[in-house]
Amino acid sequence: MKSQELQILSLNAFSDATGPMAPDVAALVERRRRSFGAGSVLFYDEPLRIVRAEGAYLHASDGRAYLDFYNNVPTVGHCHPKVVEAVRAQIGEFNIHSRYLFDVAHDYAEKLLATFPAALSNVVLTCTGSESNDFALRLARKVSGGEGIVVTRTAYHGNTAAVTEVSPSSYKTGAPPRHVRMVPAPDPALFGNDVAQGFADAVRAEIAALEADGIGFAGLLVDTIFSSDGVYADPPGFLKAAVEVARAAGGLFIADEVQPGFGRTGEGMWGFSRHGVVPDIVTMGKPMGNGYPIAGVVTRPEILSAFCADFGYFNTFAGSPAACAAGLAVLETIEEDGLIANAARVGRHLDARLKRLQARAPIAAVRGAGLYVGVEFGTERGPAPEIAKGLINGLRHHGILIGAAGRYGNVLKIRPPLCVTTEHVDTLVDAMEELLA
Ligand SMILES: Cc1ncc(COP(=O)(O)O)c(C=O)c1O
Incomplete structure (x- = not known):
């Protein structure tokens, strides 16, 4: 079983470019490889070069604002x-x-x-x-x-x-x-x-x-x-x-x-x-x-x-x-900013929307409390990490950042800054719905 298990630090790790990268991103990836060697771990099939952040958004060098459902460190909002x-x-x-x-x-x-x-x-x-x-x-x-x-x-x-x-x-x-x-x-x-x-x-x-x-x-x-x-x-x-x-x-x-x-x-x-x-x-x-x-x-x-x-x-x-x-x-x-009450309110909305999605998608379970939610993907054949991985990279191209967890890497891990709104949640779940369809 060990071979199917994933290390938490390897989940969603970038290995080699699967498609063309913007020249500024490709140049930084190369510099990083030279300096950080085997210790370097980057996210996504196409890594993101971040230039600034605010509230629930990270802004990248491609000119897009990415809605952050991954980072729990900037808990009160990026650059509060x-x-x-x-x-x-x-x-x-x-x-x-x-x-x-x-x-x-x-x-x-x-x-x-x-x-x-x-x-x-x-x-x-x-x-x-x-x-x-x-x-x-x-x-x-x-x-x-x-x-x-x-x-x-x-x-x-x-x-x-x-x-x-x-x-x-x-x-x-x-x-x-x-x-x-x-x-x-x-x-x-x-x-x-x-x-x-x-x-x-x-x-x-x-x-x-x-x-x-x-x-x-x-x-x-x-x-x-x-x-x-x-x-x-x-x-x-x-x-x-x-x-x-x-x-x-x-x-x-x-x-x-x-x-x-x-x-x-x-x-x-x-x-x-x-x-x-x-x-x-x-x-x-x-x-x-x-x-x-x-x-x-x-x-x-x-x-x-x-x-x-x-x-x-x-x-x-x-x-x-x-x-x-x-x-x-x-x-x-x-x-x-009333962030504990916000985590409860927005978390309830997230849970309800995910449970509606569950009826139409290969979702084995929706679990969590407040703004810490796991969405487990599985089919009758067992855990489905490929769905989680596909969603992580698909959502990234939709302008949404997210990660995974779990023994088999098949649980989407949702833990945004606590300042997110129900509208942000709708953006996430609408995009998941589209990608899963
Ligand atoms: C549950 C838990 N404990 C401890 C740590 C370690 O924290 P740090 O990376 O700040 O050393 C982490 C980091 O991801 C964690 O998730």
């Missing part, structure tokens, strides 16, 4: 003036590392922590989601005394050495090490009506397998919208049983909010809250600074103290005044 101005003003005033006092760090930390359950009252600022998950693993291992981590089969949690081990979707060959165990995504097609019980049983079985191999259990790490697995959101609350199993076995629950966090589900700020659980550790990143690199880990004070008794932790760029200014502007804009 409030975020741009906050960063510009702070960098113009001073920007240093975090071993000095500056007010904006505390204005930000307090506002961020106020969005969490009271028990989660400490934050460690980092630069990337990967760094956050790396730190979370260290916290969980310190507090539990174990090494073993349970993750989902197509999880992606980042790129450090330790975090790659817990990101099965990163492996092009081979598999995670023995102290990392995989459970299937919480898929009703696999677990039936009781996803909660089925998923919890799968977690219990992997914890037992770790222990049978003499590896202590440290924690359960999941992306609470299961994005790279193909987006699994329902029924709300299904995660609770698995979290209870993890805790009963002495492990911690790490909620990776890099994808669903900051209001995307339309039901509050954090994906875990839909499941009625309070994590031991929460990691976040991507949308946190609307494109300015800022990420973080939120946890209980005693967990952080236990780690700090053994190690120091410092990162030169994390929690800089400019990063905190960006983060604060994002939180304020989510409130001022």
Whole structure:
């Protein structure tokens, strides 16, 4: 089966030109190949050269505006003036590392922590989601005394050495090490009506397998919208049983909010809250600074103290005044622009339109919450990644950007900036309808 599975970072990757490219694009592709070599990953059969962005649109060198249903980092809208101005003003005033006092760090930390359950009252600022998950693993291992981590089969949690081990979707060959165990995504097609019980049983079985191999259990790490697995959101609350199993076995629950966090589900700020659980550790990143690199880990004070008794932790760029200014502007804009309510309202419209389309297209499922939606393509012969790939490139030529996820790359992943409108959704679904016909 592995040969049919896709690595999340290879989905929709450009390899060789399948048709003529504009001369400016072809020249940049060539320069990129020379400088970045085998590490270069570009999107689309015909890559896009971006020249500017605004709101829900990216503008390319071909003179077209592309409606962005792919990028969840510019969550409050590309180049939102409030975020741009906050960063510009702070960098113009001073920007240093975090071993000095500056007010904006505390204005930000307090506002961020106020969005969490009271028990989660400490934050460690980092630069990337990967760094956050790396730190979370260290916290969980310190507090539990174990090494073993349970993750989902197509999880992606980042790129450090330790975090790659817990990101099965990163492996092009081979598999995670023995102290990392995989459970299937919480898929009703696999677990039936009781996803909660089925998923919890799968977690219990992997914890037992770790222990049978003499590896202590440290924690359960999941992306609470299961994005790279193909987006699994329902029924709300299904995660609770698995979290209870993890805790009963002495492990911690790490909620990776890099994808669903900051209001995307339309039901509050954090994906875990839909499941009625309070994590031991929460990691976040991507949308946190609307494109300015800022990420973080939120946890209980005693967990952080236990780690700090053994190690120091410092990162030169994390929690800089400019990063905190960006983060604060994002939180304020989510409130001022009513983006959580917008994610709920526009998300409902998207869900309804996709479900109407489902009746006329080879769509096996429409899943998600708010503005995080997965559309799974499949026929009686099984997963249909070729339909997802065809749509991604077809939509690009219609002026719409989108991506895919899932074990077989057959799930269209819809996660636009939270400022999109119902008219934008109509543009997307009309184009999908036309292409699928
Ligand atoms: C769920 C999840 N966690 C962590 C990460 C890693 O974040 P970063 O790329 O900022 O290191 C990603 C990145 O795609 C992600 O999707």
